[in-house]
Amino acid sequence: MQTWTEKVILFVWCGFSYVFLLSPMVVVMGASLHGGEFSAAIKFPPDEPSFQWYSKIPTEQFEALALSLLVAAVATFIAALIAIPAALGLVRSNFKLKFAITSVFRAPLQIPAIVSGIAFLQLYYLIFDTSGLMLAGTIPGMLLGHVFIATPFLFGTIVAVLQRFDHRLEEASYSLGAGRWRTLYRVTLPTIMPGIYSGGLYAFMVSFADVPMSIFLTAPGFVTYPVELFYAMENDFDPSILASSSIVIVFCLAMLLVVQKVVGLETLLRSGGGSAR
Amino acid sequence: MENRWIAYLIPPFIVTLLLVAGSQFVFIQNSFYQDLGLGRTGTDLTLVNYLKFFTDTFYLKTFWITIKVSAIAALLTLFLGFPIAYVVARMKSKLAMFLLAGIVVSTFVTIVIKVFGLIIIFSADGVINKTLLNLGLIERAYSIIGTQEGVVIGLMHFTIGFSVLLLYSVVVTVPPSLEYAAQIHGASRLRVYQRVIIPLCAPGFVVGGLMIFNMCMGAFTSAALLGGGRVLTLPVLVQRTVMMEVKYSTAASIAFVLLVSVILINLFSLIAIRRLRSARLVVA
Numbered sequence: 001m002q003t004w005t006e007k008v009i010l011f012v013w014c015g016f017s018y019v020f021l022l023s024p025m026v027v028v029m030g031a032s033l034h035g036g037e038f039s040a041a042i043k044f045p046p047d048e049p050s051f052q053w054y055s056k057i058p059t060e061q062f063e064a065l066a067l068s069l070l071v072a073a074v075a076t077f078i079a080a081l082i083a084i085p086a087a088l089g090l091v092r093s094n095f096k097l098k099f100a101i102t103s104v105f106r107a108p109l110q111i112p113a114i115v116s117g118i119a120f121l122q123l124y125y126l127i128f129d130t131s132g133l134m135l136a137g138t139i140p141g142m143l144l145g146h147v148f149i150a151t152p153f154l155f156g157t158i159v160a161v162l163q164r165f166d167h168r169l170e171e172a173s174y175s176l177g178a179g180r181w182r183t184l185y186r187v188t189l190p191t192i193m194p195g196i197y198s199g200g201l202y203a204f205m206v207s208f209a210d211v212p213m214s215i216f217l218t219a220p221g222f223v224t225y226p227v228e229l230f231y232a233m234e235n236d237f238d239p240s241i242l243a244s245s246s247i248v249i250v251f252c253l254a255m256l257l258v259v260q261k262v263v264g265l266e267t268l269l270r271s272g273g274g275s276a277r
Numbered sequence: 278m279e280n281r282w283i284a285y286l287i288p289p290f291i292v293t294l295l296l297v298a299g300s301q302f303v304f305i306q307n308s309f310y311q312d313l314g315l316g317r318t319g320t321d322l323t324l325v326n327y328l329k330f331f332t333d334t335f336y337l338k339t340f341w342i343t344i345k346v347s348a349i350a351a352l353l354t355l356f357l358g359f360p361i362a363y364v365v366a367r368m369k370s371k372l373a374m375f376l377l378a379g380i381v382v383s384t385f386v387t388i389v390i391k392v393f394g395l396i397i398i399f400s401a402d403g404v405i406n407k408t409l410l411n412l413g414l415i416e417r418a419y420s421i422i423g424t425q426e427g428v429v430i431g432l433m434h435f436t437i438g439f440s441v442l443l444l445y446s447v448v449v450t451v452p453p454s455l456e457y458a459a460q461i462h463g464a465s466r467l468r469v470y471q472r473v474i475i476p477l478c479a480p481g482f483v484v485g486g487l488m489i490f491n492m493c494m495g496a497f498t499s500a501a502l503l504g505g506g507r508v509l510t511l512p513v514l515v516q517r518t519v520m521m522e523v524k525y526s527t528a529a530s531i532a533f534v535l536l537v538s539v540i541l542i543n544l545f546s547l548i549a550i551r552r553l554r555s556a557r558l559v560v561a
Contacts, residue, residue, distance in 0.1 A: 002466065003466050006466050010360055010363070010364055013360040014360045014361050014364050016357070017357040017358065017360060017361050017437075017441075018361065018376075018379070020357060020433075020437070021357075021379075021380070021383055021434075021437055021438065021441075022379060022383060023394065023398060024390070024391040024392070024393070024394025024395050024397075024398065024434065025383065025386055025390065025391065025394055026394075027394040027397050027398055027404075028390055028393055028394040028397065031397055042397055042400070043402075044397055044398075044403070044404065081289075082289040082292055082293065083289070085285040085286065085288065085289050086285075086286060086289035086290065086293070088282065088285050088286075089282045089283060089284070089285035089286025089287070089289075089290075090286055092282035092285075093282040093283045093286060095283070101286070101290060104290065104293055104294055104297060105289075105290075105293055107293075107297045108296075108297065110539065110540060110543055111301070111495075111536060111539075112494070112495025112496075112497075112512060112535060112536065112539055113495065113497065114495065114497040114512040114515050114516060114532070114535075115304075115495070115515070115532045115533075115535060115536050116300065117516075118304055118515055118516075118519060118525075118528055118529065118532050119300035119301055119303065119304040119532070120300050121519070122300075122303045122304045122307055122525060122529065123299055123300045123303045123304075125525075126303050144296070147296075148296050148297075148300070151293065180281075205384075205385040208387070209385070209386070209387035209388065209389075210387075211387070211388070211389060211497065211498040212497035212498060212512065212516075215516065216516075216519070225387075226387045226389045226498075229387070229389040229390065229393070230389050230498065230501075230502070233389065233392070233393060233396070233502055234502070241393075242393070245390045245393060248386070248387070248390060249386055249390065252382055252385040252386050253382055255385065256378060256381055256382050256385065260378070265374050265377065265378055265381070266374070268381070269377060269381075269442065269445075269446075
């Protein structure tokens with residue numbers, strides 16, 4: 001039974017934390033609507049709300065967004081192809097070096113992204129020196145780096161789901177005459193699907209939001225959206241950037257709603273996608 | 278049966294091992310060649326880059342600032358994250374999920390956008406400066422870009438969403454019945470916090486705090502944008518050394534120092550988890 005004072009303290013404390021947490025996003029969305037006098041100024045709260053900046057978003061920003069979406073989607077897909085068999089193989093088999101193997105799969109999470117970024121850049125230079133193939137500034141090069149940072153998220157959530165998996169379901173499937181592949185396809189995969197979805201969502205979002213890895217792998221005309229924003233903020237920018245940022249925030253919100261519909265937020269939290277970090 | 282599952286494991290393991298070992302090996306090896314500038318390196322293996330790092334006050338100061346801002350940011354993040362985690366974990370209504378959804382969305386949005394928002398809030402004619410000026414608390418507009426406080430706020434935004442989710446998973450392991458039991462036996466609410474909630478959550482706080490500290494140590498984007506080139510942390514220094522000075526080996530050695538410190542903190546927190554877990558079993 002909480003006392004009155006305690007409730008008030010917790011409410012104020014919590015409220016402060018939420019304002020701190022959410023205000024930057026609210027401010028970006030609000031300021032993007034500014035349309036009044038000196039409309040090229042960045043102003044919050046906005047004067048004379050209008051959507052004028054939304055129609056003035058330059059094509060480079062849309063191209064960067066498209067590249068980010070493409071890289072995040074393909075990287076998540078490849079990461080799933082790596083993480084699903086890895087998690088199945090690891091949880092099901094029994095051998096002594098399990099801990100060591102798990103650490104290798106989780107290693108990209110321990111390595112700061114900026115270190116991975118410079119590591120991949122130097123790896124690509126070495127490949128260029130030996131074979132003449134330049135991966136930095138290309139889609140495959142960017143993808144490889146993003147697969148590297150995205151895989152542990154999927155691996156972590158699928159392992160978490162598999163550890164709670166009821167083996168009798170598979171045994172039942174075998175005893176009812178289903179073969180190995182049929183069991184995998186009809187029983188095992190559907191049960192670990194929530195883990196794949198929530199891990200995939202985190203993997204996608206981490207890749208979509210990444211700056212420190214991508215910043216080393218971009219080239220002129222080949223820039224992901226967060227990096228484009230990063231450079232814009234280091235130089236001069238106009239409010240069209242606020243408009244495209246707001247679109248991204250709405251997109252993130254929409255992704256959450258999709259997940260809520262598909263697997264439910266509770267599954268997302270329980271499978272530890274967030275704490276995989 | 279056994280072998281079949283190991284067969285699943287082998288191809289993804291080889292791919293991951295190649296990516297991890299390949300990328301890390303190349304840059305670590307590079308860090309042991311003398312940096313001649315403009316991307317050129319010497320031919321002999323040497324420790325000269327590391328000697329420079331640990332003798333040059335500029336690098337040591339950067340290292341110290343990285344640790345300092347990360348520690349302050351981690352503590353403040355725990356302080357702001359705990360009430361949300363506690364309130365949401367103890368809430369019985371549907372509102373709890375809604376509140377958590379807000380946190381999850383904030384972890385999805387790229388930190389660049391959040392820093393953008395922070396810069397608007399703290400700009401010369403932004404909300405904070407106007408209020409403080411009107412109240413007469415400051416004489417001229419205060420800028421957070423290029424200050425350590427700014428970097429701390431940026432790092433907090435980078436980690437707070439994650440830390441709330443982490444603390445939430447800690448608080449849900451403490452059953453509310455323990456709180457009721459203590460109160461039935463006459464403990465005041467303050468005492469319940471002192472003797473039940475905080476001691477039971479402490480292991481999670483320690484480990485979570487170390488993880489958040491680690492994230493801050495490796496955080497690049499918020500530190501780069503809010504440091505504005507005046508406050509440098511190790512990740513920012515790594516990027517600037519590559520992009521502005523084109524000194525790959527020097528950057529590699531700084532990155533390796535960062536990597537080793539982060540791994541050491543991780544090992545330390547792993548040991549801390551073990552210790553605290555066994556200690557908790559005794560208590561329970």
